[in-house]
Amino acid sequence: xxxxxxxxxxxxxxxxxxxxxxxxxxxxxxxxxxxxxxxxxxxxxxxxxxxxxxxxxxxxxxxxxxxxxxxxxxxxxxxxxxxxxxxxxxxxxxxxxxxxxxxxxxxxxxxxxxxxxxxxxxxxxxxxxxxxxxxxxxxxxxxxxxxxxxxxxxxxxxxxxxxxxxxxxxxxxxxxxxxxxxxxxxxxxxxxxxxxxxxxxxxxxxxxxx
Amino acid sequence: xxxxxxxxxxxxxxxxxxxxxxxxxxxxxxxxxxxxxxxxxxxxxxxxxxxxxxxxxxxxxxxxxxxxxxxxxxxxxxxxxxxxxxxxxxxxxxxxxxxxxxxxxxxxxxxxxxxxxxxxxxxxxxxxxxxxxxxxxxxxxxxxxxxxxxxxxxxxxxxxxxxxxxxxxxxxxxxxxxxxxxxxxxxxxxxxxxxxxxxxxxxxxxxxxxxxxxxxxxxxxxxxxxxxxxxxxxxxxxxxxxxxxxxxxxx
Numbered sequence: 282x283x284x285x286x287x288x289x290x291x292x293x294x295x296x297x298x299x300x301x302x303x304x305x306x307x308x309x310x311x312x313x314x315x316x317x318x319x320x321x322x323x324x325x326x327x328x329x330x331x332x333x334x335x336x337x338x339x340x341x342x343x344x345x346x347x348x349x350x351x352x353x354x355x356x357x358x359x360x361x362x363x364x365x366x367x368x369x370x371x372x373x374x375x376x377x378x379x380x381x382x383x384x385x386x387x388x389x390x391x392x393x394x395x396x397x398x399x400x401x402x403x404x405x406x407x408x409x410x411x412x413x414x415x416x417x418x419x420x421x422x423x424x425x426x427x428x429x430x431x432x433x434x435x436x437x438x439x440x441x442x443x444x445x446x447x448x449x450x451x452x453x454x455x456x457x458x459x460x461x462x463x464x465x466x467x468x469x470x471x472x473x474x475x476x477x478x479x480x481x482x483x484x485x486x487x488x489x490x491x
Numbered sequence: 492x493x494x495x496x497x498x499x500x501x502x503x504x505x506x507x508x509x510x511x512x513x514x515x516x517x518x519x520x521x522x523x524x525x526x527x528x529x530x531x532x533x534x535x536x537x538x539x540x541x542x543x544x545x546x547x548x549x550x551x552x553x554x555x556x557x558x559x560x561x562x563x564x565x566x567x568x569x570x571x572x573x574x575x576x577x578x579x580x581x582x583x584x585x586x587x588x589x590x591x592x593x594x595x596x597x598x599x600x601x602x603x604x605x606x607x608x609x610x611x612x613x614x615x616x617x618x619x620x621x622x623x624x625x626x627x628x629x630x631x632x633x634x635x636x637x638x639x640x641x642x643x644x645x646x647x648x649x650x651x652x653x654x655x656x657x658x659x660x661x662x663x664x665x666x667x668x669x670x671x672x673x674x675x676x677x678x679x680x681x682x683x684x685x686x687x688x689x690x691x692x693x694x695x696x697x698x699x700x701x702x703x704x705x706x707x708x709x710x711x712x713x714x715x716x717x718x719x720x721x722x723x724x725x726x727x728x729x730x731x732x733x734x735x736x737x738x739x740x741x742x
Binding site: 325378391404409 | 667671672674675678681684685687688689691692731734735738739741
């Protein structure tokens with residue numbers, strides 16, 4: 282919808298429309314990391330199984346969003362900045378975020394014991410939180426090619442309304458997508474963990490019967 | 492062979508004091524700290540490979556760059572800070588493998604976890620002694636290596652200063668990775684995957700300071716940021732390391 286109704290940018294033409302994918306996925310990449318760290322912290326402190334499940338399923342989802350943000354950024358950068366990739370503060374710190382996700386995932390898969398893996402990745406995720414403010418404020422702290430944040434809570438957006446309203450809708454849509462993905466993956470994970478318990482066996486039996 | 496027999500003959504008094512102070516009345520935190528520091532330094536003096544090999548590695552990595560990129564003096568001056576920093580980073584990662592592994596295998600680590608002394612201080616002692624034998628030599632060797640890379644004058648001393656401030660931060664961060672992976676077989680690669688993203692800010696500031704010097708700018712901002720990171724790492728990282736050790740040895 283954003284692709285069709287928003288007017289063309291006077292400088293960038295149609296290529297600016299990639300913002301409707303790029304900005305929401307980049308913002309979600311950060312939010313998902315925060316969610317993973319918070320869930321991991323809850324799992325560490327109160328030893329809740331659900332928190333461990335959520336923290337585990339967040340990692341691949343967040344890694345995908347980071348990858349999408351980097352990829353669309355590269356495509357967008359080519360017509361506007363004239364380059365696919367530059368070693369700019371925001372770009373580099375997003376790449377580091379991707380590496381953090383990959384580290385969390387590989388640590389989780391390297392550990393045999395599920396509970397140990399959950400605790401260890403939670404510690405790693407909490408340590409990695411230091412990177413989040415660096416990414417968030419990298420465009421304000423350093424003079425870089427990347428523009429500052431599109432939305433802030435306190436100021437009016439610098440774009441005309443028919444450009445930022447679709448962006449807001451896309452943001453909300455992406456957040457709902459994240460919620461659905463996390464819930465679906467958590468359901469799979471719970472069923473996988475509890476595959477020996479009675480209620481899962483019952484579901485499987487019912488599925489086979491139907 | 493000779494180092495091993497020496498170590499066994501002395502093992503009662505030096506290498507496993509932890510078991511003794513668990514059995515007796517608890518000793519003060521400060522004394523426990525000093526004893527562990529002394530024990531670790533002695534142990535690494537006897538296992539010479541642990542700290543000599545990373546230094547040789549550093550030397551070889553630095554040698555590879557002029558051969559691989561260009562022996563042109565101007566190019567070398569330009570890349571010298573980055574080369575030395577990356578080499579120091581890699582040798583830190585190589586060395587940190589041995590930080591907890593030996594103690595994990597012979598059970599000393601479990602004794603440390605069981606001891607009444609605070610694990611926080613024990614971890615600080617372990618990482619500090621590790622840095623003394625691996626990080627400090629790298630920083631001290633840096634001026635010689637940077638002369639080999641045609642970096643001289645003020646940049647050389649600033650580089651050494653940044654390494655002195657940066658290597659303890661690197662050691663603390665890598666120790667988190669080492670503590671998380673101590674129970675995993677072939678965890679060396681994993682330590683790099685975990686710790687490298689967290690090393691990046693230190694690397695940027697360290698090389699940035701030397702670059703600022705070579706371009707005639709002030710470098711005090713870089714140095715103060717590095718000190719701030721070191722202060723944060725010294726205060727916070729031992730908590731993460733202690734928690735990771737408890738998790739890794741928990742099962």
